[in-house]
Amino acid sequence: MGRRIIDPLSEFLSDRSGLNCTIVKGMKTPDYAYDPKREQYDSRSILKRLSSSRMEGLKIVGITDVDLFVPVLKYVFGLAQVEDRCAVISIHRLRSQFYEAPPNDALLLKRTLKTALHELGHSFGLTHCRVKRCVMFSSTRIADTDIKSDAFCPTCGDLFKWYRDKCLGHGGR
Numbered sequence: 001m002g003r004r005i006i007d008p009l010s011e012f013l014s015d016r017s018g019l020n021c022t023i024v025k026g027m028k029t030p031d032y033a034y035d036p037k038r039e040q041y042d043s044r045s046i047l048k049r050l051s052s053s054r055m056e057g058l059k060i061v062g063i064t065d066v067d068l069f070v071p072v073l074k075y076v077f078g079l080a081q082v083e084d085r086c087a088v089i090s091i092h093r094l095r096s097q098f099y100e101a102p103p104n105d106a107l108l109l110k111r112t113l114k115t116a117l118h119e120l121g122h123s124f125g126l127t128h129c130r131v132k133r134c135v136m137f138s139s140t141r142i143a144d145t146d147i148k149s150d151a152f153c154p155t156c157g158d159l160f161k162w163y164r165d166k167c168l169g170h171g172g173r
Helices: 003-017 043-052 105-124 142-147 154-167
Strands: 040-042 060-064 078-080 086-090
Touching: 003 060, 003 105, 040 043, 043 060, 043 078, 043 086, 060 105, 078 105, 086 105, 105 142, 105 154
Parallel strands: 060 086
Antiparallel strands: 078 086
């Protein structure tokens, strides 16, 4: 994955969230979450491990390159529990090569930024938005990710700030 994804992602999340975003040493491949029948990794197990870790911070967004799933879906680009501390995203299905297209680092970065902000939004309390251009719009296909913007719509933006301030002890509105 490397710094060409992680560094811009850290800066982007700091800018969009209004929070200081730091990078901590990565974890190993989450072999504990591997499901041999599906040949994928259970994102819920990864969230559970992140939640039980001793990493400090208001929120934790784990990034991996393994293929993620939840039992009721074929795959997920990421997962977060609403109003929980942790989220996880995967770049596995965000790569253009997954869709038999040539590598495109700029597109991979755009997709990663949107997916991470989306899951961070969930971790603060946001649910899916009906506005297709809002970053909180549900991405069930990669085309959904590509169409939406890398920002909250005005309503989701206000809600995000309210939830963020509430978490910081500023009491919200």
